[in-house]
Amino acid sequence: MSDTHAQSVAFVRKTEIPASPPPMAETGALKWVRENLFSGPFNTIMTLLGLLVIFYLLSGLIPWIVNGTWEGSNIQECRAILQGNGGGCFAVIADRWPQLLFGFQYPDYLRWRPTLAFLLLFAAVPPALFVMYLPRWTLIATAVYPFVAYWLIWGGTVLSPVLTAASLLAGYLVFQKVERRGFVLGLAAGIATAFVALTISGFITSAASGVLALELVESRAMGGFMLNMILGTVCVSLSIPLGILLALGRQSKLPIVKGFCVVFIEFVRGVPLITLLFVANVVLAYFLPPNANFDLIIRVIIMITMFSAAYIAEVIRGGLAALPKGQYEAADSLGLDYPQAMRLIILPQALKISIPGIVNVAVGLFKDTTLVSIISMFDLVGMIRGPILSSTQWVGVYWELWAAACVLFFIVCYGISQYSQWLERQLRTDHR
Amino acid sequence: MAMADTNPAQSQMKVSDEVAITITGMNKWYGQFHVLRDIDLTVQRGERIVICGPSGSGKSTLIRCINALEEHQQGSIVVDGVPLSSDLKNIDKIRSEVGMCFQHFNLFPHLTILENCTLAPIWVRKTPKKEAEETAMYFLEKVKIPDQANKYPGQLSGGQQQRVAIARSLCMKPRIMLFDEPTSALDPEMIKEVLDTMIQLAEEGMTMLCVTHEMGFARQVANRVIFMDAGQIVEQNAPEPFFTNPQNDRTKLFLSQILGH
Numbered sequence: 001m002s003d004t005h006a007q008s009v010a011f012v013r014k015t016e017i018p019a020s021p022p023p024m025a026e027t028g029a030l031k032w033v034r035e036n037l038f039s040g041p042f043n044t045i046m047t048l049l050g051l052l053v054i055f056y057l058l059s060g061l062i063p064w065i066v067n068g069t070w071e072g073s074n075i076q077e078c079r080a081i082l083q084g085n086g087g088g089c090f091a092v093i094a095d096r097w098p099q100l101l102f103g104f105q106y107p108d109y110l111r112w113r114p115t116l117a118f119l120l121l122f123a124a125v126p127p128a129l130f131v132m133y134l135p136r137w138t139l140i141a142t143a144v145y146p147f148v149a150y151w152l153i154w155g156g157t158v159l160s161p162v163l164t165a166a167s168l169l170a171g172y173l174v175f176q177k178v179e180r181r182g183f184v185l186g187l188a189a190g191i192a193t194a195f196v197a198l199t200i201s202g203f204i205t206s207a208a209s210g211v212l213a214l215e216l217v218e219s220r221a222m223g224g225f226m227l228n229m230i231l232g233t234v235c236v237s238l239s240i241p242l243g244i245l246l247a248l249g250r251q252s253k254l255p256i257v258k259g260f261c262v263v264f265i266e267f268v269r270g271v272p273l274i275t276l277l278f279v280a281n282v283v284l285a286y287f288l289p290p291n292a293n294f295d296l297i298i299r300v301i302i303m304i305t306m307f308s309a310a311y312i313a314e315v316i317r318g319g320l321a322a323l324p325k326g327q328y329e330a331a332d333s334l335g336l337d338y339p340q341a342m343r344l345i346i347l348p349q350a351l352k353i354s355i356p357g358i359v360n361v362a363v364g365l366f367k368d369t370t371l372v373s374i375i376s377m378f379d380l381v382g383m384i385r386g387p388i389l390s391s392t393q394w395v396g397v398y399w400e401l402w403a404a405a406c407v408l409f410f411i412v413c414y415g416i417s418q419y420s421q422w423l424e425r426q427l428r429t430d431h432r
Numbered sequence: 433m434a435m436a437d438t439n440p441a442q443s444q445m446k447v448s449d450e451v452a453i454t455i456t457g458m459n460k461w462y463g464q465f466h467v468l469r470d471i472d473l474t475v476q477r478g479e480r481i482v483i484c485g486p487s488g489s490g491k492s493t494l495i496r497c498i499n500a501l502e503e504h505q506q507g508s509i510v511v512d513g514v515p516l517s518s519d520l521k522n523i524d525k526i527r528s529e530v531g532m533c534f535q536h537f538n539l540f541p542h543l544t545i546l547e548n549c550t551l552a553p554i555w556v557r558k559t560p561k562k563e564a565e566e567t568a569m570y571f572l573e574k575v576k577i578p579d580q581a582n583k584y585p586g587q588l589s590g591g592q593q594q595r596v597a598i599a600r601s602l603c604m605k606p607r608i609m610l611f612d613e614p615t616s617a618l619d620p621e622m623i624k625e626v627l628d629t630m631i632q633l634a635e636e637g638m639t640m641l642c643v644t645h646e647m648g649f650a651r652q653v654a655n656r657v658i659f660m661d662a663g664q665i666v667e668q669n670a671p672e673p674f675f676t677n678p679q680n681d682r683t684k685l686f687l688s689q690i691l692g693h
Contacts, residue, residue, distance in 0.1 A: 324536075324538075326534055326536055327538060329534065329538060330539070332499075332501060332527060333527055333530075333531075333532040334528070334556065334601075334604060335524050335527040335528030335552060335604065336551075336552060336555060340555050340556075344555065348542050349542050352542065427542070
């Protein structure tokens, strides 16, 4: 306080100070450059070094792309065309793209089927992802899609997916009816109904395997990026609900439920995915009856789903723990029962908090589907490592093939990441 | 809040002979710690009870036992003729008849004000959505914030949020309301608007149990003040004698401390 003010004891404001705009900051590109790139000797050196690295990378990358050739049917022809100008031999992609996408065993004349299934994905996924903007009935597309996609990719009689869908629907309807008498009772009745219906429809399908049948493709024939997409979408969509159940189970007051969830999560997290895949591939066969026809893809899906569900459960547990206790109490005090409180109050908030973590696991899971190449399934990585790189035509064309694999995976993973950031912005209602 | 010695509003508020809550010989422990000791309390329908006491005296725990947010280990609590046991059906029934307001409002931040108010009627009472919304708007008008119905709780001031919380409870048409320090987290300027809402509620004959330090409110509205210390009911009386002529030494000390400054 200055001397003059120290003497003035009382102060009464007579006029209000009007709000004024902030002082005009110096603006312009030059100022930005000076402040952000050359604000001191250290930053200047870092900027110059950074520019050098970028220049070095681009000077290799640009000629590789621009001078690259898409023609030629083997590596020798490629080299002859390029004559050492630093270009890439993209001819391998032009030559082998169907194998990269579908594997080498999927019949060529049936490739339209997985392609159609892939295109339909764009009709089936938006209703689930943009559920707050699209009318709710569009979710039917999402619900029907798995069965359509299965039928298209694997073929066989249409009865198989239709009856499976009908069985699950029957189970759900029974659950809805019985739920009024108690959630657990409803769940048990629903699962029992679905199980019985599935068993019956199994007999019907095997008896009438010719009804409206598409040509059957064996699971062994699945390969390429298609296999990664199948594993990725199925495992992500299964492991999120399973992860939610595990997270809730871990918080449960019932000791057996809680114990089971804790042991499951800790066991699965403590084991490398690749060992689980080996178990799926080799060891499981010892435990199953000798002629049991338990599809390898299903075994792999179960293992990857279990693995990522354990991780997602822990992510969601973090979200649940972050909610103030008052939210649980408010839900309780209004008379909501446990399933209602979880579904309407707790999970919407906990899941919102957990989005970054869940997406992290989902992206990781999608990339981990390439691990199936180690148990001799020919996914994208398996195709490159095996049939393509060891063929006489394309031996040694590493950069171009791996770059193609990177691009495919990057597009999907970056898409998932962008979606999750958008979703977080949409759900931001707390106005902090 | 004016400390009116005679209050016209109070004479209008009637207490019926019907019993709303009976608590007999209730004891509660947190581990080894004996939080509530031999609580006996009968609440008539239409009564407005203010519970006060130093922090840690068990007053919040007591009202949280009434709607089973806390479990009691001994004794019995009967709410509206329904005994509070470990039976989930009974607990849910009592909770839907007993409204509760918290110190920190506990609105659902992911739902709009209107959705906050309609959620429980729709899911617990199975009220049709349209009807639930009409009821919600009626009560939001009553707490004087109908124009905020489509905002989110985070956009409202503390006082407004607490009034929404009251409206949310009222939408369940409760027969008893519990208030757990409803004004303790509010700025002084907002306390009045919440208290006014509660006074209005009292005038309409709601059975209310309030844990609060607002002694002016207690004088104006309560027909019984309960003082708790160390988990026991130390003294209870009508507000006038309670404030002017406390009997227990602990009560005297407490009152001199909170009224003395």
